[in-house]
Amino acid sequence: MAEESEKAVPGTLGELARKLASLLSLLILGGVLSILSPYFLTLDNLFAIGLQMSVIAIIAIGQMLIIISAGIDLSVGSILALSGIVCTIFLADGVPLGLALTGGVAAGTLCGLVNGFLVSKGRIPPFIATLGMMGMARGVALILSGGAGVQLSSLPESFIFLGAGRLFRVVPVPVVITAVLAALGAGLLKYTRLGRYTYAIGSNQEAARLSGVNVQRCLIYIYTICGALSGLAGVILSSRLRSGQPTAGTGWELDVIAACVIGGASLSGGEGTIAGALIGALIMGVLRNGCNLLDVSAFWQQVAIGAIIVIAVFIDQYRHSKGAA
Amino acid sequence: MAEESEKAVPGTLGELARKLASLLSLLILGGVLSILSPYFLTLDNLFAIGLQMSVIAIIAIGQMLIIISAGIDLSVGSILALSGIVCTIFLADGVPLGLALTGGVAAGTLCGLVNGFLVSKGRIPPFIATLGMMGMARGVALILSGGAGVQLSSLPESFIFLGAGRLFRVVPVPVVITAVLAALGAGLLKYTRLGRYTYAIGSNQEAARLSGVNVQRCLIYIYTICGALSGLAGVILSSRLRSGQPTAGTGWELDVIAACVIGGASLSGGEGTIAGALIGALIMGVLRNGCNLLDVSAFWQQVAIGAIIVIAVFIDQYRHSKGAA
Amino acid sequence: QDKRLRILVSPKGLTHDFWLSVKAGADSAGREMGVEIVWKGPAAETDIAGQIAIIEDYINKRMDAIVMAACDTKALIPVVERAHAEGIPVITIDSGLDSDIPLSFVASDNVRAAEKAADILAQLVGERGAVALVNFIPGAATSIWRETGFNQGIEKHPDIILAAVQYCQADVATAMTVTENILTAQPELKGIFAANEAAAIGASQAISARNLQGKIKLVAFDASPAEIEGLNSGVIHALLVQNPFAMGYLGVKSAVKAIHGEPVEKRIDTGVTVITPDNLDQPEIQKLVYPLGRK
C-alpha cells in the first residue's frame, strides 16, 4: 500500500525490524506450541519439521527472487512433480544416478527457462505465463507417468540418502541442502549484479531499463533459477517418497508464495530477503506440524492456519508501522 | 510492465483495441472448434457452455473489480462453497426458500466484508488476507457440513429453477443472471463514483487518498461486492448440484483470475473491464468444452489449456503493442 | 461414418493405480465387445462441477452410453436425468447416485470393507492400544464411507482407541507429513489404517523413515505396486483390495447390454479381498493385484 510504504523505516534498521517481526511470529508460535505439546520441542520433531519444510523452503528461495522482481511463479508445484517424474523414470530405466538427478533438475530448469522467455521476450504477465506452465508441466508429468506413481524396483543408496539421509548421523540431508542453497541465494541477492538488478527491476522496471540493465536477460535468469530449484526440490521429494508422483506439489504454489509474503516480501516487488523466505516457510511448517501434534481436527486446522497466516502478517504489519509512525 | 504502459494507446481507442483482441481470441477459438467438431455450434452445446461458465463468470465480475483496484481475491472458491453449504443447510432445516437464499448470499457477503476490513483497515496485503479467508471459509464450510455434501430431501421447485431453469423455455436462468449482473457491474464501473474510484485506487492509491477519496471505504465495498457475488454463485451452483458441497470451487480462484487477465485486466491494477471478464471466462469455458468435444485426453487437455491461455494473452499483448508502437 | 458404439467412462479421478485399473478393465471390455471407450474424468475428485461439465459435453456429443463413478451422490442427478431423457443409458461404478435412473451399480461395499479393516488392525495390534486413521479427502463420499466403516469397526473393540484422524488430500507427500506428525504426537501408537493408495504410500514411507516397520501395524486400502512392495517388505501388514478392474470391465459390459436393450443387474458387488503376505502368492490374488499381468 502506498500509505504504508511511505512510513517505511529507512535503512538497515527497518530491514532488521521487519525481519525480526516475522521471526517474532515464528518464536511466539514455537513458544505456544512447546507449552501446549510436550512433543514439539524434541530434536526428532524439529528435524521432522525441517525435513517437511525443506522442499517448500528450497522452492521459496527461487520464488523469492521472482517476487522481488515483481513477478510470481504459479508453476513451481507442477515443475516439482515433473522433475520428480523425469528423475524416477530415468532411474527406473536404469540410467545412472548422477544422470537421472541431472535430468530431473534439467527438466525443471527448462520449464523455468520457458517461463523466463514468455515473461521477458513474450511480455506475457508472469501470472499468466506461469499459470500456463502450471498446466503444461503437470500435464506432461501425467503423460510421462501415465497418471500413476513411478515405482522404483531397486533404490540406489545414494538416491535415498538425498532425501532421507543424515549428515553426521544427525542433520537431515535436505535440511543441509536447504541451508546451503539459502546461503547461496542470500549471497546472490546481496553481493552480485544479478541480485541488485532483481531488486531494481522489481522496484521500477523502466528505471532499471533506462539505467542500462538488460531486464529481459535478468528475468530469464531469475525464472530459470526458480525452475531449477523447483526441479531440485522435486528430485529430493521423490527421494523422500521413494517414487515419482505426478500429483505431487498440487496447490503448493500458494503455500510457497504465502511463505515469501509472510517472510516480508511484497508482491509489488522490490522487497524481500532469503532469510524471510526461510522464516515464512518455517512458520507454515510449524503451523501444520502444530495442528497435527495438537490433533486439531482437519477442518478446524484449515480455519486455524488461515487465521494464523493473517495474524502473523498483521503482527508484522503492525510492528512495521509502529516502528515508523 | 512499465514499458508496455508507456506505449499504451491513449483513450478509448486503446481500450477498444484491447477488448477486441481478447474477443478475437475467443472468435478464433470458436471458429476452429466449429470446423473441428460438428457438435460445437449447436444451441444445446452453446447453452451448456454458458451454463458451465456462468458461475465462474459471476465471480469474475467481482474479481475484476478487485483486480482493477490492484488487489486479488483468492478466497472466492471457498466463499462459494460456504455460501452453498449455508443455503442448503437452511433449506434442509425447512427454512423458507427466500430466507435460505438470502442466508447463503449473506454468508458470502460477510466473508467479503471481512476481507475488505483486513485489506483496508488491517493493511494486510490482499494476497494474504484472502489466502487466510480461503482457508477459513473452506474450514467453516467443512465444519458446518460435517465434511459431507448437504443433501436435500425435498427440493423446492423455485430453488431448482435458479440453477437449472430456462427463461422462456430456452435461455438458462444462470446465463440470464450473469448477463444482468454483468450489465450492472459495467454500469457501476463506468457511471458511478465507486467505479471511477476503483480505477483510481488501482492506478495510484496515494493519489486517490490525497484527492479525498475514502480509499478504505471503497476497498471495503469492493471486497464485499466480490464476496456477495461469490455467495450468489455458490447458491446457484448448489442449485445446479441440488446439494451443498463443502469442496466445491476448489482451485477456481486461479481460473477466475485467469479469466480476468485473459480479458485484459492487469494485476498491477487500474486496467480491466467487465466485458473482458466475461470474454475471459468464455475463453476458459470454450477451451474446456472444446477439449471434451475433440476427445483430447485429459492429460493432454491440461497441456493444451495451459498453452492456449498463454497464446491467447500473447495475441492480446502483441496486438496491443502493435497498435501502439 | 464409424458405426462403432461409443461409451463414455468417467472416473472421479485420473491418477492413482485404482483408476488406471478401472480404465484397464473398461478398455479390455471395450476391445472384447468392439466398442470405443472414451476415458474422461475431472482433474480432481472434488471437482464435481467439472464432472458435470464433462457429462453434459458428452451428452451433447451423443454418446451411446455413459459409465460413471459419481463425484457426488446427488449433484450429478440432473445431468443423468438429461442423459436419460436423451435416451442414453447410464451405469454407475464404484460411487453411485441417489437415483433410480442408473441401470446398474457396479461396486464394492466401502463401509463394510473399512469395518473389516478395523477388525484386522485390532487383531494385529493385539486388541489393545491406540490406532490412527489417515484418510484422504474430507467430504468425499468414499472417504466418508471408509471413515464411518472404520469407526463402526473400532467400536466393536473396547480396548482400541482411535487417537488421531488426519487427511492427506490424496497426496503422497502430505500423507507422509501427517503420518510423521502423528507418530511424533502419539508415541504409544500401535497401528494405522490408511484409507487409500496415496495415504498408504505416504504412511509407509513415514514409518520406514523412522525405522518403525513391524512395530506400527499398517492396514491399507487398494493394491498399487508400491503397496504390494510395502507388503513384501513388511511395512504394510494387510491390504483391502477392491476389484477396480472388474468395475471397469463389468460397467462397460452392462452398458453394452443396456444399449442393446438387454436386462442388466441393478447391483453388482465386485467384493473386497484381504491380502496379507501369506496369501499374496495365491494365483487368484495375483490376478487381482496384476490384472494386466506383471509389469
Add this chain to the structure above:
Amino acid sequence: MGDQPLLVMDRIVKSFPGVRALDQVSLTVRRGEVHVLLGENGAGKSTLMKILTGAYPRDSGSILLNGNPVEIESPQQALALGISMVYQESHLARHLNIAENVFLGREPRYGSLPGLIDRAALWEHTREHLAELNLSLSPRTAVRSLSAAQCQMVEIAKALSAEARIIILDEPTAALAEKEIDRLFGIIRALKQRGVTFIYISHRLEEIAAVGDRITVLRDGRTIGTVPSATDPRELIRMMAGREIGELFPRDFSAPGEELLRVERLRREGVLRDISFSARAGEIIGLAGLVGSGRTELARAVFGADRRDSGDIYIRGESVEIDTPEQAIRAGIGYLSEDRKLLSLALGLSIRANVTLAGLKKYCRGPFIHQGKEYQAVESYIKELSIRARHPDQKVRTLSGGNQQKVVVARWLATEARVLFFDEPTVGVDVGAKAEIFSLMNALVRRGGAIIFISSYLPELLAICDRLLVLSRGKIVRELSREEATQEEILYYSALGN
C-alpha cells in the same frame, strides 16, 4: 477583524524515524496573499504542507484557521476546509483521463441516485478549466499519454478547480516552460483578487519576487523568519543556507576538443524530423524549446530508449548500433530522464543501490559487487552533492524531492559515460545544490566529456551552455552560439514552427 491571519501553523513538530523533519515550525499566512515557503532541499517545506493537507499526521503543534483551532486528519478534511494542494510529486491516476483526474473525489452528481456521475458536466467543467489554463487538450485524453509538463498543468487545473480558499503549490513550475509559467502567474493574480490565498514553494528566486508577497524561510526543520518578497536574493540565500553561496553558475569556457557524438538524420514518426547535430569534448550544448517540442524524445531516441525510424549515430566518428539503453551506456552515452519518480528512481531501494545502478560494473569484480568500493563512491557523492541523508542505505523514498533528484544526478556522474543527456536535471533542486551540480557538470566536460543539457529554465541554459539548439515541433530550427543567445531570441525561434 481584517487583521486576523487566515492560517496559523503553530509550533508544528514532525519526526520520521531517525530524523526530526519539523522542529517547532510556525507559519502565519494572511488572507489573500501569496506566501512563499523557501528553504534548502530537505528543509521541511513539503512535510509542513503535507501536514496542513492531512497527508501526514503531526506529532504536536496546532493549526488555526480564522483563529479557530482545526483538526486535519485526512485529505478529505482539508478539502472540506477549503485547502487544496499541488504536490511536488505527481499524483495522477495514470489510467484515468484528464477530466476524471481533475474532479477525482469531487465528481459532479447526476440525479438523486447516490454515486452516479454526471459525465456531461464532468467533461464540460474540465474543458472550462483547461481553457482557463490555455491547455488545448481533450478532457478525455488518458493521463498516461501526457508529457511531464502537461501532467503538471493537469495537476494545477485540479487544484484550482477545487475552488479552495487556500491553494498550496509545491514547486508547480518545476516542469514548466516560460509560457506556461506566465499563464500560471496570471491565474494566481486573478484568483488573489477574488480572495484566494496561496502558499507557494519554489527554488527559483526571481519567480518568488514576481509572484510572492511575503516569504517564510525554513532551515533544517526550523523557522528562520518571515520577510517581504522584495528582500535581496543574496540575503534570502544566506537565510536559507546559513552561509554565502559561491558562484551560481560556475563554468569555464574553453575551446572544444574532438567530436564525441554525431547524430545524423534522426527521424521518429510524428515526433522527430530529420535531426542532425554533433557534440564535442568540453562542450555543454543546450536544447531549448517549448513543452512538447521533442527535446525529451530526441534524447530518448539517441539513447535507445525509444525506437528510431531512421538515423545514424557516431561515437568519435565511428558508427554505433544503439537500440537499447544498455548499448548506449556501453557506447558511453548516458541519459538522465526528466521524470525522477516514474523513470529514474527505484524508490523502495537504498540511495546506494540507486546511485550505482547505471554504473554498477565499475564496482564489480566479475559478477560480484565490491561493497567497500561501492560505499566509498556513494559516500563521496553524498558529500559532493550535499545529499541530505543519514546513511547510504537509507531508502530513497524517504528523501525530500530535491535530494531525490540529486541521487539521480549522482547516478549518471557515477557512470563512465562521456556523453550525457541531462533532461531537466535541476528540477526541484535548491540554489546551492544547483551550483554544485553545475560545478560537477563543468568538471565533467573539462575532463573531456560532453553534456547535452535540456532545461525549460532559460537563465540556466544561457548561463552555462556553449551553444544552444532550438527545437520546434521535432525539428532543430536554429543553432545559437553563446554570444548570440538571448531569452527573446530563443523564444522567437521556439515559436517559429508553430
